[in-house]
Amino acid sequence: MFAPAPFLLKDVSVSQVMIQVCVALIPGIAAYASLVGPAILVQLVIATLAALIAEAVMLKVRGKPLALFLTDGSAIVTAWLIALTFPPLAPWWLVVTGTVFAIVVAKQLYGGLGQNPFNPAMVAFAICIVAFPALMSQWPSVGLQLSLIEQMNIILGWAPRVDALSGATPLDAMKTALKLGDGSFDVATLLANQDIYGNFAGRGWEWVAAGYLLGGLWLWHRKLITWHVPLAFIASLTLVSGALWLYNPAQFASPLFHILSGGAMLGAFFIATDPVSGCTTPRGKLIFGAGCGLLAYIIRVFGGYPDGVAFAVLLMNLSAPVIDLLTQPPVFGMKDKA
């Protein structure tokens, strides 16, 4: 009998970690569902099934143990992040395409769990927004009340994609308005339109962001993530948006708007904190988070896409190895020598 020390092991596992991440997403999902209806739950199921099937096929092809890796929960986390970042009434095949691409290409072809250099969910988002820009920009108009059956029909393609669907996110709506604006629109008058923007950042969306914040803080409390990435993300987003807001409040929205809208909160706590594709050293995580916040702001305000979190995260994923290399902390006893 051979077994190496230590003989005592903490009761932790990869699947426990992944399950807790899913649990932490629940407050945000609940707020989301109450905002846009049960469609999001349908999307979560579709994405989960697609992810598990794609994962199973790839594991089989790669000759890896199915039971061990299918139950690790990592594919489910990817699936949920895809469902939560795609438009809630996107057609089913769009979600499936994104999920399958994430699992097959972004994850398994790179070697599976732990080997992917890019966040699979963000790869899916980037691919789909480039390939299907129109569908990826169709968000349900605020106040659109559809029953589960009606939403199902839209998702499954049995009902026409009505005009009511071609709404935009508050973030996108504001950018478009400000860009089109011949000076007649400014942030203050736009925000005064309570129908779209609610109190801070889009009617109801601030509650979704609050749900993600709550789940994120719980993850931090459970020590599954550290404070570095979320704090640096939100701090850099606040700083850069705050600076421009102070410079010209008519043209630039407040930091609060930026933090609570789009994928900022989800990105800060659940996407940029992905350990596999992110930085691992404390200083590296600060740089990584700050970079994500800054790039997300630049892309969402000056770029052509409705939100910038996905591209920001991917760009920082690209930089993570070199950031880690350059931010290695000094080891015990070598601090004054470093």
Added chain:
Amino acid sequence: MLMNLFKFKGGVKPPSNKLQSNHLPIAQAPMPSRLVVPLHQSIGGTPRPVVEAGDKVLKGQVIGNADGWISAAVHAPTSGTVLEVAMHIRPHPSGLDSLCVVIEPDGKDKWITRTPIDHKAVPPADVFHHLQQCGIVGLGGAGFPAHGKLTPTKGVPMDELIINGAECEPFITCDDLLMRERAEEVVRGIALFRDLLQPKTVIIGIEDNKPEAIAAMRAAVDAQKEPFSVVAVPTLYPAGGAKQLIRVLTGKEVPGSMRSTADMGVQVFNVGTAYSAWRAIAHGEPLISRILTITGNVHAPRNYEVLIGTPMGELLALAQPHPDTDGILMGGPMMGFLVPNPQVPVVKTTNCLIAHDDRLFPPKAPEMPCIRCGACARACPHELQPFEMYWFSRAKNFGKTQEYNIFDCIECGCCSYVCPSRIPLVQYFRFAKSEIWAREREKNASDQAKTRFEFKQLREEREKADKAEKLAKAAAAQAAKKAAEAAAAAAESSASPTPDAPTAPLVAATTDAPSATVTPENDAKRATIEAAMARAKAQREAVQPKNTESLTAEQQKVAAEIEARRVTAHLIEPEPAAPAPTSEKPE
């Protein structure tokens, strides 16, 4: 006494499992039927056996003499007969054999004459020698000979003497019980170390999960009116690691690369070492027994005073192991190892035996890929990046593992403990370390071979050059001689000597000589050419008549006279050897 404590980063809090074994007093283990005493029980040289099969030994008699300064003597744990001095399995994960003295006890347990010393009355060197002769080694784990740690580093003032009673590994309670029951002698041992090291302060660090031990030690310190601080340190594995305890008590961080903590003015001894050292000084008792926790999957966990050399299986039986016990763990569950078989003997550094079963130590779940969660880095008390070291160890990129300071790893097991992917990280690091050591050994060996080869080449070239020089000189001398002869002959024959005839070859010889004196630094090509020339010349000379070479001056004179007469008689032509020096010039 209030003290400002420091924190070390990382660490884990496994369930301590100490309560099972610390509620009963230390018991005396019965005499085993046979004692197998390994000679190599401490860091450093392996003691040389001084007994043979059939010898009668007394309790405490030296059976192995220290080999060198970093080594300590080994003694017979009881009186009896030496059955054999032979290879037996040693308590090491390798399961390899080492030289052991097997003793059959005679049941009398008769002591040899014990000689206590007064450490204040004799020079320190004598105390060190006494401790070495009594086999006192660190009982905390590594087994470093104690006397080797009792001299301060030159030029570094000894600030703190730290006594390690932390006992941070789960299950183990032998130091706890020692401090509870024998605090007085522990404190006297600490005073002995203090007298030798002369530190500014003495701090006794004990984890705060041992309140009874802390109280007993405080009482003993007060009773002896010693200015020692007994400090409760937070229970956090591995607070009992020497460098972690130093950090907690003094704030100093001793780098992993620094072998001796004395270089930073700190020295650490285990409480058990202090106790044994005091027994050796005050009673002349060598280290032949120790306190040992027997716990785990047993009915009656307890601490025992055990003779070194007792087979572990016999000891485990005392605690009545449950039937599903499937192995014996030596040491704690974090850093210990399963012994290869129950015949393995207890050695000086054996602090705990744990009966292993799947309920206490569930079999490990299958290893998953690393998800770089960084839990290991947060748990590492040496602030390393275990997942990076794992990555490079796995890829056998050992140079990179060294860049990530793999040799600072103390193998405490914190990283493996917290890993959600169940990766046996410490195993990977041990593998990488041993591979690096093996490669260094290979490299040293090949470097040595290379140096040897290069030196051989150098020597051969030098010899060739020397030979060429000698040959050149000899040839020149011979040519000069022949020229002289010729000149003499000519002078005699013609009676009109040409004065510059003998000098010409001499000049030729001297101008030729420097080119033959090749220094070893000259390039090999030149040396080879000259050696070849020398060889060619030697061959040429070999075909010339040589019987005139080894003649004495007198004989030569006679020969010269004969030669001259023959020339005068016109029997032969004068020898054409006169212009010989010209042939030595490079063609």
